[in-house]
Amino acid sequence: MDNKETLLLIQNITHQAINPMSGVIGTLDNLIDGTVPEHKRSQRLTRARSQLEYTVSLIRNLSYFAEYATGNSDSISSSTIKTTVIPQAIIESAQFFQERGENTDIKIELENRKIQNCVKGDPNLLKQVFMNIIDNGVKYGKSGTKLIIKNNIQKRTNDLIITFEGNSEPFTSHDSIFDIGYRAKSAQQKTSSGSGLGLHICKLIIENAFHGKISGQHTAAGVTIFEIRIPNGFTK
Ligand SMILES: Nc1ncnc2c1ncn2[C@@H]1O[C@H](COP(=O)(O)OP(=O)(O)OP(=O)(O)O)[C@@H](O)[C@H]1O
Numbered sequence: 001m002d003n004k005e006t007l008l009l010i011q012n013i014t015h016q017a018i019n020p021m022s023g024v025i026g027t028l029d030n031l032i033d034g035t036v037p038e039h040k041r042s043q044r045l046t047r048a049r050s051q052l053e054y055t056v057s058l059i060r061n062l063s064y065f066a067e068y069a070t071g072n073s074d075s076i077s078s079s080t081i082k083t084t085v086i087p088q089a090i091i092e093s094a095q096f097f098q099e100r101g102e103n104t105d106i107k108i109e110l111e112n113r114k115i116q117n118c119v120k121g122d123p124n125l126l127k128q129v130f131m132n133i134i135d136n137g138v139k140y141g142k143s144g145t146k147l148i149i150k151n152n153i154q155k156r157t158n159d160l161i162i163t164f165e166g167n168s169e170p171f172t173s174h175d176s177i178f179d180i181g182y183r184a185k186s187a188q189q190k191t192s193s194g195s196g197l198g199l200h201i202c203k204l205i206i207e208n209a210f211h212g213k214i215s216g217q218h219t220a221a222g223v224t225i226f227e228i229r230i231p232n233g234f235t236k
Pocket residue numbers: 132136137140141166168169170171177178182183184185186187188193194195196197198199200224
């Protein structure tokens with residue numbers, strides 16, 4: 001990435017962080033001056049919380065990117081002593097998008113949630129990955145469809161396999177969706193919001209901190225599937 005591209009990326013991310021923050025300030029102003037009726041307060045506060053959550057996630061992406069780009073990944077490599085319980089991490093990540101999913105009429109469903117599939121590694125890192133993928137699923141998803149999340153341990157290899165399956169905007173195998181700053185044309189037409197950082201961070205985290213693999217494909221039937229594969233999965 002050259003200097004000009006880096007500056008454009010920073011400009012884009014700053015812009016995207018400011019929008020939701022302005023929304024939160026607007027909500028707080030309205031609550032302070034009493035223009036929000038009692039019965040709408042809780043809804044407005046929940047939305048403000050999601051907006052803050054989104055900004056925090058964006059800034060976390062930036063921070064992980066800086067950590068990997070500068071090679072300063074001590075905190076990441078030392079995180080292998082921790083354990084991530086997959087269904088729990090997915091539920092916590094999906095929470096932030098539930099409200100947005102309801103607005104866009106996309107239902108998030110987690111299958112197999114009772115089995116405690118686990119991997120070694122920091123839950124915060126995997127949650128960041130899940131949040132980026134779910135954010136995309138809701139942002140680019142077709143209204144009235146479902147985003148189905150599955151997690152299983154493959155018996156033969158002990159690989160933990162997590163899939164996210166939804167109906168969304170198309171991309172082709174030529175689209176470099178994991179490259180930094182890349183956004184497919186169809187995605188740009190659907191929404192101007194996005195910096196092309198999310199999936200790049202997912203790949204950095206999955207490959208470097210979990211020694212796994214991540215892939216994405218859009219089938220002829222219009223289904224988008226993202227798959228994460230992490231070695232040495234186990235059940236608690
Ligand atoms: N679920 C999806 N359905 C369709 N296209 C997707 C999906 N997820 C990712 N893409 C494509 O991959 C591109 C890169 O995704 P990525 O998450 O890295 O960036 P972004 O969503 O545009 O921005 P952000 O940095 O805010 O996440 C998207 O712009 C879009 O073209």
